[in-house]
Amino acid sequence: MGSPIIISLSLWLALILPSFAQVSVNLPRLGTVIGNTNTTLWTGKTFMQFRGIPYAEAPSGEHRFKAPVRRKPWSTPFLATEYGRICPQLFTYNRLPADQLTGDLEDCLTLNVFTKTLNAKQPVMFYVHGGSLQVGFAYDYPGGYLLEQDIVLVVIQYRLGMLGFSGTKTSNMPGNLGLMDTMLALEWVQQYISAFGGDKSKVTVFGESSGGDLGGALLASPKTPPSSFHRLITQSGSAVDKLLVNQDPIGQVERVCRALQCRQCERIDKMESCLKKADVWDILRATETEGYGLIVGDFHGTIPQTPAQLIATSNIDVPIMTGFTKHDGSLVVGSLYDAFKASNTSFSSLKVGQFANGLLGYLNDTSGMTDNALTRLLFPLNLWNSSDHKRAIPAYFDLANILFFKSNEIGFTNKLFAKSYSSPIYFYTFDYEGAQTNFGFDTGNSQYPFNGGVHHTDDLLYLFPMKPLNTADTEMAKKMVALWTSFAMTGAPKLAEGPPVLPMQYPRGPYFHINQPITVEDDVLKEFTATIDDRNNNKLDRPDKEF
Ligand SMILES: *[C@@H]1O[C@H](CO)[C@@H](O)[C@H](O)[C@H]1NC(C)=O
Ligand SMILES: *[C@@H]1O[C@H](CO)[C@@H](O)[C@H](O)[C@H]1NC(C)=O
Ligand SMILES: *[C@@H]1O[C@H](CO)[C@@H](O)[C@H](O)[C@H]1NC(C)=O
Ligand SMILES: *[C@@H]1O[C@H](CO)[C@@H](O)[C@H](O)[C@H]1NC(C)=O
Numbered sequence: 001m002g003s004p005i006i007i008s009l010s011l012w013l014a015l016i017l018p019s020f021a022q023v024s025v026n027l028p029r030l031g032t033v034i035g036n037t038n039t040t041l042w043t044g045k046t047f048m049q050f051r052g053i054p055y056a057e058a059p060s061g062e063h064r065f066k067a068p069v070r071r072k073p074w075s076t077p078f079l080a081t082e083y084g085r086i087c088p089q090l091f092t093y094n095r096l097p098a099d100q101l102t103g104d105l106e107d108c109l110t111l112n113v114f115t116k117t118l119n120a121k122q123p124v125m126f127y128v129h130g131g132s133l134q135v136g137f138a139y140d141y142p143g144g145y146l147l148e149q150d151i152v153l154v155v156i157q158y159r160l161g162m163l164g165f166s167g168t169k170t171s172n173m174p175g176n177l178g179l180m181d182t183m184l185a186l187e188w189v190q191q192y193i194s195a196f197g198g199d200k201s202k203v204t205v206f207g208e209s210s211g212g213d214l215g216g217a218l219l220a221s222p223k224t225p226p227s228s229f230h231r232l233i234t235q236s237g238s239a240v241d242k243l244l245v246n247q248d249p250i251g252q253v254e255r256v257c258r259a260l261q262c263r264q265c266e267r268i269d270k271m272e273s274c275l276k277k278a279d280v281w282d283i284l285r286a287t288e289t290e291g292y293g294l295i296v297g298d299f300h301g302t303i304p305q306t307p308a309q310l311i312a313t314s315n316i317d318v319p320i321m322t323g324f325t326k327h328d329g330s331l332v333v334g335s336l337y338d339a340f341k342a343s344n345t346s347f348s349s350l351k352v353g354q355f356a357n358g359l360l361g362y363l364n365d366t367s368g369m370t371d372n373a374l375t376r377l378l379f380p381l382n383l384w385n386s387s388d389h390k391r392a393i394p395a396y397f398d399l400a401n402i403l404f405f406k407s408n409e410i411g412f413t414n415k416l417f418a419k420s421y422s423s424p425i426y427f428y429t430f431d432y433e434g435a436q437t438n439f440g441f442d443t444g445n446s447q448y449p450f451n452g453g454v455h456h457t458d459d460l461l462y463l464f465p466m467k468p469l470n471t472a473d474t475e476m477a478k479k480m481v482a483l484w485t486s487f488a489m490t491g492a493p494k495l496a497e498g499p500p501v502l503p504m505q506y507p508r509g510p511y512f513h514i515n516q517p518i519t520v521e522d523d524v525l526k527e528f529t530a531t532i533d534d535r536n537n538n539k540l541d542r543p544d545k546e547f
């Protein structure tokens with residue numbers, strides 16, 4: 001009874017409030033989506049946004065842990081004027097009001113489309129968010145900067161954590177579901193993006209951190225739908241990262257089965273039915289300390305060998321832009337500092353070498369060769385043997401940069417050179433330190449005796465409206481948007497001014513520094529000591545804070 005009144009009221013509001021103008025797009029054989037509009041942040045151009053469009057059936061009930069299934073067509077128009085629900089993740093759930101946590105929590109496989117015109121063939125930029133395959137959601141990545149250029153932006157969500165990246169390699173829990181979600185979303189783009197004014201033959205996958213890892217996995221996987229993307233940008237994330245591989249997926253499922261207090265956790269079919277029936281919240285609480293990676297040898301054959309091995313035989317050959325931020329590793333230095341603090345370590349008796357070994361330990365270097373080479377490269381003996389942690393900050397940063405980001409990113413391009421990849425590869429280091437940083441993320445960074453530098457994810461501040469930018473930072477954002485969108489349009493990053501950005505000619509370079517101004521250099525391995533070599537690295541210290 002009430003619904004006709006509500007509909008006519010919303011139509012009336014749509015007529016009198018142009019800023020909430022509704023727009024509808026018919027997706028052939030799928031249904032109609034209704035979006036609304038917003039404006040770009042620098043020149044106030046109007047764009048349309050269709051948010052929370054479901055591309056897959058809810059992966060709940062029978063569909064939990066299974067390959068994603070295309071969303072069934074709908075008959076009443078789908079209202080895509082709000083973001084879709086985030087995929088289950090404890091850290092964020094604990095901060096959300098209870099009324100946002102009702103209904104089918106797993107029904108989160110949605111995507112957002114931003115476009116200025118429906119009647120064009122614009123390059124498509126397909127964003128895969130990061131968050132250690134465990135957290136993150138699409139509403140952090142709105143289109144207000146990128147839509148200054150004539151592109152279509154698609155931002156997807158995919159299953160996370162246990163629900164997205166666990167598996168036993170059987171048909172019940174095949175594994176790599178989050179990656180398969182990403183593949184299905186790419187297929188969706190091939191089918192429907194022309195209705196939004198997108199050119200399905202010009203799709204750029206771009207992702208940061210674990211989103212970059214997934215981008216690399218799409219390049220590697222034999223199951224990536226053919227011709228579903230045509231350029232790739234991986235930011236601070238690489239498919240060859242050892243941490244990207246789940247070393248013991250069945251052991252993980254068993255551990256979680258026991259934490260859920262199910263019985264018979266030694267039998268695979270029993271563990272599977274335990275996890276299949278468990279409440280989402282219980283799974284999230286039972287897996288707070290778990291980490292996630294791709295499962296090698298999954299049931300559906302998406303990652304039959306390690307991604308590093310697969311890259312050698314993959315026949316996807318598309319222009320690539322890849323790189324890292326100058327201090328990506330400060331994220332890890334911060335976590336290690338927190339861990340020592342939590343165990344009440346006295347930093348005045350802790351040696352620099354002991355702290356550094358806390359980072360090197362992740363590598364599991366059985367021969368000791370890499371450990372020793374990195375120690376020699378970064379820590380003079382008197383520093384290593386001291387407790388002068390302040391003086392060691394640049395070395396700590398570079399060590400973590402190399403171990404967790406820079407070597408993996410360079411290792412990824414090495415793999416491409418080893419197989420005579422024919423498309424251009426562009427390599428950057430993002431060096432610009434603006435007024436904003438994501439150091440500390442949602443929990444703040446005031447406890448640290450060092451600054452975060454050009455922290456992990458700080459490059460994203462200039463591609464998506466995340467935090468307000470001052471004038472100088474806005475100039476950098478315009479540069480980033482020009483580089484990223486020109487790459488999406490032409491396969492080569494271009495700027496109106498400055499030196500031409502050159503593709504790599506050999507495995508070590510050339511590469512470019514994204515800063516004011518852009519500069520080009522010849523040997524990317526120099527970046528292994530970028531912090532130590534920086535004459536201004538004393539700015540990383542917080543003189544008023546002791547270790
Ligand atoms: C428009 O975009 C801005 C910046 O991203 C955002 O804060 C605002 O909520 C958006 N408005 C609508 C109606 O989507
Ligand atoms: C560290 O010290 C605090 C306060 O003295 C204490 O409450 C806590 O239990 C200690 N933690 C460890 C791991 O020893
Ligand atoms: C590190 O090496 C040990 C011993 O070989 C092994 O048990 C463990 O799984 C390895 N860890 C990683 C992350 O490779
Ligand atoms: C290392 O430090 C200890 C005490 O802190 C000192 O006795 C020793 O001589 C140092 N060794 C070197 C090689 O510097």
